[in-house]
Every structure is written in C-alpha cells, then in structure tokens.
Amino acid sequence: xxxxxxxxxxxxxxxxxxxxxxxxxxxxxxxxxxxxxxxxxxxxxxxxxxxxxxxxxxxxxxxxxxxxxxxxxxxxxxxxxxxxxxxxxxxxxxxxxxxxxxxxxxxxxxxxxxxxxxxxxxxx
Numbered sequence: 001x002x003x004x005x006x007x008x009x010x011x012x013x014x015x016x017x018x019x020x021x022x023x024x025x026x027x028x029x030x031x032x033x034x035x036x037x038x039x040x041x042x043x044x045x046x047x048x049x050x051x052x053x054x055x056x057x058x059x060x061x062x063x064x065x066x067x068x069x070x071x072x073x074x075x076x077x078x079x080x081x082x083x084x085x086x087x088x089x090x091x092x093x094x095x096x097x098x099x100x101x102x103x104x105x106x107x108x109x110x111x112x113x114x115x116x117x118x119x120x121x122x123x124x
Contacts, residue, residue: 002027002113006096009118012086020081020118022096030054030074033104035111036081038092038120045095045108051079052103061106063089086122093117 008020022034035050049060051070058070064083072079079096097104097111104110 002029002032002098004096004098004113004115006094006115006118009094009120011121011123014087014122014124016086016122017082017084018086018120020083020094020096020120022079022081022115024077024079024098028074029072029077029079029098031100032098032113033101034070034072034079035097035099035104036070036079037095037097037108038090039095039117040092043092046092047106048081048094050104050106057103083120086120088122088124091120091122093119 002024003026005023033053036048037045039045047061049070051058055072067085069082095117096115098113099111
C-alpha cells in the first residue's frame with residue numbers, strides 16, 4: 001500500500017504561481033498512474049489532471065489546460081503540479097491520488113489511494 005502526502009499549498013495572489021508536490025512512501029511511485037483532484041467548499045471533488053506511470057502520457061481538464069502542468073520524478077517518488085496564472089476559481093483543497101492502471105481516468109473511483117490534501121487559496 002502506498003502512502004501519499006501533498007505539500008506546497010498556500011495563499012497566493014491572482015496571477016501568481018505555485019508548485020504542489022505529492023510524495024509517496026511505502027511503495028515505489030512508478031507502480032502507479034497518478035492524478036490530481038481538487039475540491040472547493042460545497043462542491044464535489046473535481047479532476048484536474050493525470051499522468052501515466054512512466055510520465056509519458058498526461059492530460060488535463062479543460063479549465064486548467066495551458067496553465068497547469070503535471071510532472072513526476074519516479075526516482076524521488078514524487079509527483080508535481082505546477083500551477084500558473086492562478087485565479088480565484090482555482091481555490092480548493094488539492095489532492096493527489098494513485099491508481100493501479102497505467103494512465104488513470106477522470107473519476108474518483110478510478111483511483112485506489114489518496115493523500116490528505118493541501119490547501120490552495122487564491123486572493124483576487
């Protein structure tokens with residue numbers, strides 16, 4: 001079983017950038033396709049993007065395309081989410097998740113393990 005811990009969330013001004021990290025322990029990260037989700041207060045958990053086990057494949061939800069980039073360093077057991085041009089609609093608790101599939105889907109049910117989340121707040 002893999003244990004995931006997110007970090008890097010903080011308060012940032014609109015237009016700014018942040019990089020979130022997701023560090024795995026217990027199992028090697030390369031065993032898992034990975035994803036990022038977010039959840040704003042009063043809303044359902046929303047898919048942000050996913051990356052394949054070897055990092056070659058990745059895709060994003062439309063609202064973050066061109067602004068967010070997912071990467072991973074399997075040697076460091078860490079996945080990243082680089083977020084640029086942040087706006088108030090990006091304010092949410094951000095979660096990383098691991099899936100046993102090579103390139104996981106957009107649904108919460110596609111993922112087997114979850115971190116506890118890191119808060120991103122964008123001030124306008």
